[in-house]
Amino acid sequence: MVSAVVMAGYNNKWEVKRYAKVVAEHYGEKFIETGYKPLRDFITLDNGKEIHKPLIQYTLERLFQSKLIKEIVIIGHQMLLEQRLGKFINQFEKPCRILNQNARISAELIQRFHIIPRKVKYNSVAGNLIKGYAATAACKDNKHAIFVAADSPLTSQEFIEDFVHLVEKHQKGAALIFPAILIRGKRDKFGRHPLKLVNDTEYQFPIPKDSAGRQGFRLSSVMAANPNLFDMNTANTAYRLRKLINPNAQVRLFKITRGLGYPNVYSKYFIRRNLSVTEVEKITSAYFNGKLKIIPMLGEETTYDYDGTDMEFRILSKMLNSTKKALKKN
Numbered sequence: 001m002v003s004a005v006v007m008a009g010y011n012n013k014w015e016v017k018r019y020a021k022v023v024a025e026h027y028g029e030k031f032i033e034t035g036y037k038p039l040r041d042f043i044t045l046d047n048g049k050e051i052h053k054p055l056i057q058y059t060l061e062r063l064f065q066s067k068l069i070k071e072i073v074i075i076g077h078q079m080l081l082e083q084r085l086g087k088f089i090n091q092f093e094k095p096c097r098i099l100n101q102n103a104r105i106s107a108e109l110i111q112r113f114h115i116i117p118r119k120v121k122y123n124s125v126a127g128n129l130i131k132g133y134a135a136t137a138a139c140k141d142n143k144h145a146i147f148v149a150a151d152s153p154l155t156s157q158e159f160i161e162d163f164v165h166l167v168e169k170h171q172k173g174a175a176l177i178f179p180a181i182l183i184r185g186k187r188d189k190f191g192r193h194p195l196k197l198v199n200d201t202e203y204q205f206p207i208p209k210d211s212a213g214r215q216g217f218r219l220s221s222v223m224a225a226n227p228n229l230f231d232m233n234t235a236n237t238a239y240r241l242r243k244l245i246n247p248n249a250q251v252r253l254f255k256i257t258r259g260l261g262y263p264n265v266y267s268k269y270f271i272r273r274n275l276s277v278t279e280v281e282k283i284t285s286a287y288f289n290g291k292l293k294i295i296p297m298l299g300e301e302t303t304y305d306y307d308g309t310d311m312e313f314r315i316l317s318k319m320l321n322s323t324k325k326a327l328k329k330n
Helices: 013-027 055-065 078-089 107-112 125-134 157-173 232-241 247-259 265-271 277-288 310-329
Strands: 002-008 041-046 049-054 069-076 096-100 145-149 176-183 195-197 215-219 222-225 292-297
Touching: 002 055, 002 125, 041 055, 041 310, 049 055, 055 069, 055 078, 055 145, 055 157, 069 078, 069 125, 078 096, 107 125, 125 145, 125 232, 145 157, 157 176, 157 222, 157 292, 232 277, 247 265, 247 277, 277 292
Parallel strands: 002 069, 002 145, 069 096, 176 292
Antiparallel strands: 041 049, 145 222, 176 215, 176 222, 195 215
């Protein structure tokens, strides 16, 4: 059994406006989110009746139902989460705590995890990650916890449990463990291009390859980590670069990899087209100063998150209703 931390943080108004501009310029999408994203209502139909659920509840339902999850820690807007989810959470016996993302990082945590405050702001993704982890039994036992995004409502209980089993297999040799989700087409249902890599791992799937022998991958909503085993001061930069939605992020990424002693990443990916999964593991392990394990998995639905655009809201709403119909037929 493992501890689960649900990442339900929020950005300030300036960050939201900046991201909305990037989305409009690079994706041509309309940004509609004006409130607290984890509590955005999604509507599904059940026998003709509308069922309203906040976005985060889909994830929480899976975690509460799983026997492999022993406790849940949620970090985000504590007051709003308690007001909206209090009754729902109290239905379950499984321990669940809600933490305030604006709480400061204690001096004890700063010392234990060698945190540089200017690199790990208290309300940043890395700040939330370390405060969430510190509240778990996993932290007390110096073990891995799984971290789950609050904005991916299609992530299933089955996928989470499959990943937990893989974490149990690989945790002794890795500080961070990421599922790399295989994407079948040239684009996913959100119109996003996958990262093309040669799959040279033990986890092989009959997914079509391109002419260079590569398969497409995207990150899911789940990861596992033990912050005792890697440099937490690298986490925020890695998070900001994860989507590479603008050229500046791409340039910065290639500068970072060159500085780590990997000057030919651009050539291997775009020209020679032979960058592999294990090579990405080595590069990212060097960056985090801790072993990172990438595990190819099936589960494209786990990559679909709600970042706040009208397109994402419409497609996710349709997919949630389609999933509900499929479950009824079975």
